[in-house]
Amino acid sequence: MTDTAIPGVALLIDGQFVQSKTTQWRNVVNPATQQVLARVPMATSDEVAAAIAAAKAAFPAWRKTPIGARARIFLKYQQLIRDNMKSLAATLTAEQGKTLADAEGDVFRGLEVVEHAAGIGNLQLGELANNVAGGVDTYTLLQPLGVCAGITPFNFPAMIPLWMFPMAIACGNTFVLKPSEQDPMVTMQLVELALQAGIPKGVLNVVHGAADVVDALCDHPDIKAISFVGSTRVGTHVYQRASLAGKRVQCMMGAKNHAIVMPDANKEQTLNALVGASFGAAGQRCMAVSVAVLVGQARQWLPDLVAKARTLKIGAGADNLDLGPVISCTAKERIEGLIARGQQEGATLALDGRQLELPAHLRQGNFVGPTIFAGVKPGMSIYEQEIFGPVLCVAEADTLDEAIALINANPNGNGTAIFTQSGAAARKFKEDIDVGQVGVNVPIPVPVPMFSFTGSRASKLGDLGPYGKQVVLFYTQTKTITERWFDDQTTAGGVNTTISLR
Numbered sequence: 001m002t003d004t005a006i007p008g009v010a011l012l013i014d015g016q017f018v019q020s021k022t023t024q025w026r027n028v029v030n031p032a033t034q035q036v037l038a039r040v041p042m043a044t045s046d047e048v049a050a051a052i053a054a055a056k057a058a059f060p061a062w063r064k065t066p067i068g069a070r071a072r073i074f075l076k077y078q079q080l081i082r083d084n085m086k087s088l089a090a091t092l093t094a095e096q097g098k099t100l101a102d103a104e105g106d107v108f109r110g111l112e113v114v115e116h117a118a119g120i121g122n123l124q125l126g127e128l129a130n131n132v133a134g135g136v137d138t139y140t141l142l143q144p145l146g147v148c149a150g151i152t153p154f155n156f157p158a159m160i161p162l163w164m165f166p167m168a169i170a171c172g173n174t175f176v177l178k179p180s181e182q183d184p185m186v187t188m189q190l191v192e193l194a195l196q197a198g199i200p201k202g203v204l205n206v207v208h209g210a211a212d213v214v215d216a217l218c219d220h221p222d223i224k225a226i227s228f229v230g231s232t233r234v235g236t237h238v239y240q241r242a243s244l245a246g247k248r249v250q251c252m253m254g255a256k257n258h259a260i261v262m263p264d265a266n267k268e269q270t271l272n273a274l275v276g277a278s279f280g281a282a283g284q285r286c287m288a289v290s291v292a293v294l295v296g297q298a299r300q301w302l303p304d305l306v307a308k309a310r311t312l313k314i315g316a317g318a319d320n321l322d323l324g325p326v327i328s329c330t331a332k333e334r335i336e337g338l339i340a341r342g343q344q345e346g347a348t349l350a351l352d353g354r355q356l357e358l359p360a361h362l363r364q365g366n367f368v369g370p371t372i373f374a375g376v377k378p379g380m381s382i383y384e385q386e387i388f389g390p391v392l393c394v395a396e397a398d399t400l401d402e403a404i405a406l407i408n409a410n411p412n413g414n415g416t417a418i419f420t421q422s423g424a425a426a427r428k429f430k431e432d433i434d435v436g437q438v439g440v441n442v443p444i445p446v447p448v449p450m451f452s453f454t455g456s457r458a459s460k461l462g463d464l465g466p467y468g469k470q471v472v473l474f475y476t477q478t479k480t481i482t483e484r485w486f487d488d489q490t491t492a493g494g495v496n497t498t499i500s501l502r
């Protein structure tokens, strides 16, 4: 239970922002200060059913809305997001903790997907083969599925909802979104702007909650597809449960992203990239670099890496320094527990981010400073688990082959990078590495929306990724038409009892 004087985050059902009738709420908390910003309802099963029913009722008209009309809503939407960038970033920073500059980046990477959705007229195209048999043409239609649902994590509360509903809706589907219960406020601000841009009532709906609401979405027969982004544990559950209920499902999940540092790399650029990608957003990115593999002489760069990490400044996201707090007290405890485990299991703590000196007003915040472990080996908890905090594990290898083998033996496949000035080393890496998103001198290789997010192996379930060409296939059913028209006088041929088209 929470204090009823605190504003409640609304549900969106059939075009109306409504307060939940639930008795179960949780607080949305500023992770830098513990100030309670809002309370979020755990929607009742009737409310979830009402949201799905509204999306179902809106589908017949929306699926027939001309593609240009759908596209123009997203043209307007992208402008509204731009116009509100500062306010969106301020909300995001208050509830999530990342710096204001990074919050704008979070919104911006989502905005790029909205721009992509505005180009739906060039994306949702079928294929046609003329004269596949005498007088016969075959072509495909990419038709919307119906009601789709999205379930999002706390770490990108703007970008990840924007990976989902704009492309689903642009394709002609209707949508039920379940944002992270830890930071739903910026998501709701984006949803309000989407309605202002002209999304009709019932086409986009939002329910809040946790496991019960997610399970209800997985089970409901009127939901045809689910897009999930979050941890491997929950994503695996969602994939299995929703697949069993006959849905199309895509799950983008946890990671352990390795960056290989070759001794010929541009040292200053590489160290800057590693520090930024390991500690930015307090390490709470699914594409954060969490393991650096120093190859050969690059092992000697460890002291410089530590020195650079030490220069980062920590504060509230609103202070816009280098990194803010982690999302919750529980997350902080877990990260600090893993740091202690790393020491117990024999890794060398080269930089300890616990026990920070902070100004009085931030002493209650969930702060963990940049932390570096050297001598990290497979089998240690800090290597096997996704820490999801500002902790970089440093491992070593004698050769590029050894480094590649280490990465390929790790179950995750979200992202990886190599730092080198050698085209031959980079080419070998690109060819042999078994990870879905690869950077060459780029530490966080998240593809722009004309491509798709292509994490692999344990980091993903389902064949098709969010955004880009793949998501158009995910959010549509291919219907293949084989068509013949006869001239009025055509009679030739007689009965054909074979499978051949004649």
Ligand code: NAD
Pocket (backbone or CB within 6 Å): 151, 152, 153, 154, 155, 156, 178, 179, 180, 181, 209, 210, 211, 212, 214, 215, 229, 230, 231, 232, 234, 235, 237, 252, 253, 254, 255, 285, 286, 386, 388, 414, 453, 455, 459
């Ligand atoms: P999470 O799995 O705890 O939560 C994700 C969603 O699942 C939330 O909406 C939550 O309400 C819901 N949920 C939580 N527990 C549930 C349960 N038991 N049953 C059903 N639903 C449940 O993830 P998080 O902590 O919010 O986000 C961090 C994780 O997300 C990290 O593992 C990170 O790597 C991953 N992530 C992956 C990507 C990617 O693209 N691969 C992107 C961002 C984040």
